Amino acid sequence: MTAPLTPPxxxxxxxxxxxxxxxxxxxxxxxxxxxxxxxxxxxxLRTELREAALVTVAVALTGLLLGALWLWLAPRIPLVSDSTxxxxxxxxxxxxxxxxGTFTLLGLAFGVLAGLAVFLWRRRGGVPLVVGLTLGxxxxxxxxxxxxxxxxxxxxxxxxxxxxxxxxxxDAPLELKAKGALLAWPLAALVVHLGLTGLFGPRxxxxxxxxxxxxxxxxxEPPGTQV
Numbered sequence: 001m002t003a004p005l006t007p008p009x010x011x012x013x014x015x016x017x018x019x020x021x022x023x024x025x026x027x028x029x030x031x032x033x034x035x036x037x038x039x040x041x042x043x044x045l046r047t048e049l050r051e052a053a054l055v056t057v058a059v060a061l062t063g064l065l066l067g068a069l070w071l072w073l074a075p076r077i078p079l080v081s082d083s084t085x086x087x088x089x090x091x092x093x094x095x096x097x098x099x100x101g102t103f104t105l106l107g108l109a110f111g112v113l114a115g116l117a118v119f120l121w122r123r124r125g126g127v128p129l130v131v132g133l134t135l136g137x138x139x140x141x142x143x144x145x146x147x148x149x150x151x152x153x154x155x156x157x158x159x160x161x162x163x164x165x166x167x168x169x170x171d172a173p174l175e176l177k178a179k180g181a182l183l184a185w186p187l188a189a190l191v192v193h194l195g196l197t198g199l200f201g202p203r204x205x206x207x208x209x210x211x212x213x214x215x216x217x218x219x220x221e222p223p224g225t226q227v
Contacts, residue, residue, distance in 0.1 A: 051122060059132075060143060061143075063147065066107070076095060077099075077172035078170070089169055104184045107141055107184030118193055
């Protein structure tokens with residue numbers, strides 16, 4: 001009766017003398033497997049900062065377009081003067097809510113487009129790019145707010161009413177009462193960009209893929225072993 005051939009226990013990988021405990025020699029050839037390929041570290045911090053600055057300026061300048069669209073699409077608040085004071089022509093109107101709502105919806109739309117455009121331009125993402133997108137969106141909202149007011153009706157309501165005369169209806173100055181609408185653009189841009197990066201962005205390779213492919217396997221028991 002012969003004793004069964006027991007395969008040697010599977011030993012954990014050990015240091016191969018090259019400073020990498022996860023690389024074991026090939027049991028058949030005795031050679032080390034190729035080193036795992038790691039992802040590149042990216043273009044460098046200076047390039048990323050330059051791209052982030054470019055994104056900030058480009059996104060912020062689109063606030064001029066948002067301000068013009070806000071002035072064009074927002075409802076008007078009619079005013080009238082009796083030569084002594086200026087009054088709302090429609091005291092039950094909801095134009096003020098419509099003005100804030102229009103700015104908010106435009107900000108959300110611009111945020112979605114900005115996040116999508118930046119992702120398509122640089123799919124790898126990165127912290128500087130995200131910061132630049134968020135900062136540019138916030139500056140763009142502020143620029144749109146002030147630019148729309150500057151393009152809109154005059155802020156000197158009393159002088160304008162005196163110039164027009166008694167009983168003449170005119171538009172009130174454009175005003176954003178809900179200042180929280182300024183956050184619609186940066187929040188939408190951030191959510192869209194991070195979501196697209198998480199779903200469709202490049203993936204880092206597994207640093208231990210080489211070990212799993214070349215790890216030694218335990219010897220199989222030869223067939224026909226007698227007990």
